[in-house]
Amino acid sequence: MAILGFLESGGGHAVSRNAREVGDSSPFVLTGLMAWIKALGPYRWASNRLRDRGMSGRTAVISVPYLWLLLFFLVPFLIVLKISFSDIRLGMPPYEPFVTWASAHVMDLKFNFGNYAFLWEDALYRNAYANSIMTAGFSTILCLLIGYPMAYGIARSKPSWRNLLLLLVMLPFWTSFLLRVYAWIGILKNNGLINNLLMSMGVIDEPIVMLQTNFAVYLGIVYSYLPFMVLPLYTAIEKLDLTLLEAAADLGCRPTKAFFKITIPLTKGGIVAGSMLVFIPAVGEFVIPALLGGPGSLMIGRVLWEEFFNNRSWPIASAVAIAMLILLVFPIWILQRVQGREMGAHR
């Protein structure tokens, strides 16, 4: 991910920069530490036990994160899947058991597609899906329209300015997402910053209703995810060989045309990466529609939340989650992996 790449490249510089300081406080201190740890009984005991079972260090390195992810990431989805087929009941937990033992050896599987049928029949859910995709898509396009000129401007700034400008793009990312969304409430509400300003200037007499509209949701998403768009675009534009534009100009291509014929196609990777980074989290967004959107701006994340917390309907919430996985997350995930592989192949 681009944000991570940025962090990482910053980190990369630091490595060799520290080289001078390391000088004498060398990593042989670490050797000493290792020797000390090894001398301890438990370490030796543990490593011997592992070796007895044919576990090399390599296997241990792989299996620790593996087991964690299997237990806490993969298994939960199987449970969600299971509960999405269960009946609602009152009590805790609020669903019927999926597997019941009819007798000691006969397992009784009860598949209940009722929850999915319910999702399909109720227009609320279909609208929420469609609305999520449209909102995320529209916000992504807006982000691209604002982000591309910004990234272009930064990439064409003096080198000494570039890092500062990038830092300014990154800074909001590190500050609380919730608080940045909250800031918009103060700006957009009826007696908020914009309305107060316009009314005091006499442009309008009545406050414009902006909070709790779709407009506010778009604004919130664009605002929150703009850094995710700018960074990959910047990386792509910065890598662009400027002599290509000179060659285009030399061959009689005007700057605007060169931009569309050369710059845009060659920064396609950045455009796709940035759009993904905005679109994916925006689709499942809960906080922004909940705080800025009105009752009409239903997005699927918010529907799931409300099914779960307000209606306490765990099976419906699970069915919403599974539908969301199949219809949205899975295609995106596949697309991203295919794209990643393509990029890897080009390298």
Place this chain on the structure above:
Amino acid sequence: MNQRRSFFVLTMMVFGFAFLYIPILSLIVYSFNESRLVTVWGGFSTKWYVALLHNEPVKQAAWLSFRIATMNATGATILGTLAGLALARFGRFRSRSLLAGLTTAPLVMPEVITGLSMLLLFVAMEQVFHWPDGRGITTITIAHITFSMAYVTVVVQSRLATLDESLEEAALDLGARPAKVFFLITLPIIMPAILAGWLLAFTLSWDDLVITSFVNGPGSSTLPVLIFSKMRLGVSPDINALATVLVLIVTVGIVAAGLLMARQQKRRDLDVQQAVAGNQ
């Protein structure tokens, strides 16, 4: 090539940065507002900061968030580094693609789904194993580690991808065993990336509202959960004060880190120049 930027590009840059920073600035300005009506200016005051100082629930929530974020960042960094190492350095091993899939999936997973699934897991585990006993700091930390380790994995994996593998081979060649190579060569070199991963994991946990809302229990309100519940009741100036404090801490940290990096970069460039000049 010239540094010419068109009027359009400059305007968009000014607009873009204004768009990014005006909301934050408005938060800060109104935190010094005397009036309880956040957006109606009633004179300068620091009373909301004083109120914040005496707000026990906020302080408790902040401390809880801090503890969870620290534990999460440490756990996620260890697990994420191991996963990144396995993916970047162990070549093809059995079920590598499953591990790769599992580590990238949390990046694209909507938070509501992750939160829901983690909660259902904890409920099921409690039924079967009688652990975890209720929900609170443990379940929040486990959930946070699970989604934030993916980010650390990506950071570490991409750092390792750009790290010349022959450095590690050279250490092996000079007689260091694989575990020692990791601690003497790989770890010190990728340390900045690991620290960046730690900070990222810390921030993700510190900021997280959605997943925490699913897996927290009574009495374990983290700061975002507390802020969110206050927000649903409308804007309030003490949130502005809190926001200002948080923004300032982050800004000071980032700016300091940025300056440090810039200074070291300059010194390094100088070193390289001297090395080149010295050789001629």
Place this chain on the structure above:
Amino acid sequence: MANARQDHRSEPWKDPGATPYVRIDKVTKKFGDFVAVDDVTLNIYRGEIFCLLGGSGCGKTTLLRMMAGFEAPTAGSISLDGVDITAMPPYERPVNMMFQSYALFPHMTVQKNVAFGLHQDKLPKSEIDARVAEMLKLVRMEQFASRAPHQLSGGQRQRVALARSLVKRPKLLLLDEPLAALDKKLREHTQFELINIQETLGVTFVVVTHDQEEAMTLASRIGVMNHSEIVQVGTPADIYEYPGSRFVADFIGSVNMFEGRLIEDEPYYVRVESADLGGVFHVSHGVSAAPNATVWVALRPEKIHILRDRPDGEGDNRVAGVVTEIAYLGDQSIYFVRLAGGRLVRVTQPNILRQSGGGRISWDEQVWLSWDSSSPVVVTQ
């Protein structure tokens, strides 16, 4: 490209009783379906500088990495000084490697880099310091001991990498494109420095390179690799003067290659009729091929004389043509001469005299080409 070292060197590969120091026995390496090294057998003797020469992807680096222990052979075995090291991990082998990227640890000083290997052997500090100092002196880097790698120039880094790989006194030193990262001037100078250090320490070197000039200068023997196989092993002079195949003749130096048919096959000479040449080659060495077989005659451009008048004497080994192209390179000139059959022949002549007016052959002149019957080499594959 003269190789002075051969004069005072013994040539153990000519002695059937000599024991090879490194024995690579029927080694094959596959990556999935791709065969990187195909059934290679090779003997390297103590004190040699053995160059593995070949284009990119020919398997030379894979072979080197198997000697270092970074890759395990799919089949076959490698032994060093009588010990089978095929399954030995790299950190236990008495073999060190100098990497193409130098692989200097960026977070350690020059001193720490060189000392790293000795620290792994847990030697006493005083001995480590002494050996590091001695090594840095040998590569003339003693005043840079406390520098970090990024504070060094390319040539200095190369010398530190060399010191680091030699300090453990390995039985075998592997060098992966040791000079590729240096510029041309520095490369030439460093080649001789490398030879001097090797002679001082007497360590056996195996060098991987794609640069034939580098291989010719450094090597006691060269192993030419192509398509995962060793195609010829020999001294630089053997490889250049007696290429065993079209590939080797073409890969090392430039060559004119004529296809022909063996018309006369005697123990001490052969005659080859070539339509390309429009004549008959008389070659004063025997060939093991069936009569009338298709063979190729390789003729180096510098071994051809170019004359205005028909050379005297009877026999073959002369042909007429027209000069179509001349490239003046200063020390020599390259002439491209078109024969009657349309074939272009490349001829080089040293410019012994300073250019002076009409003395030289120029464009579109009718010329005669001739060569000694010992000059061409007939190859059958």
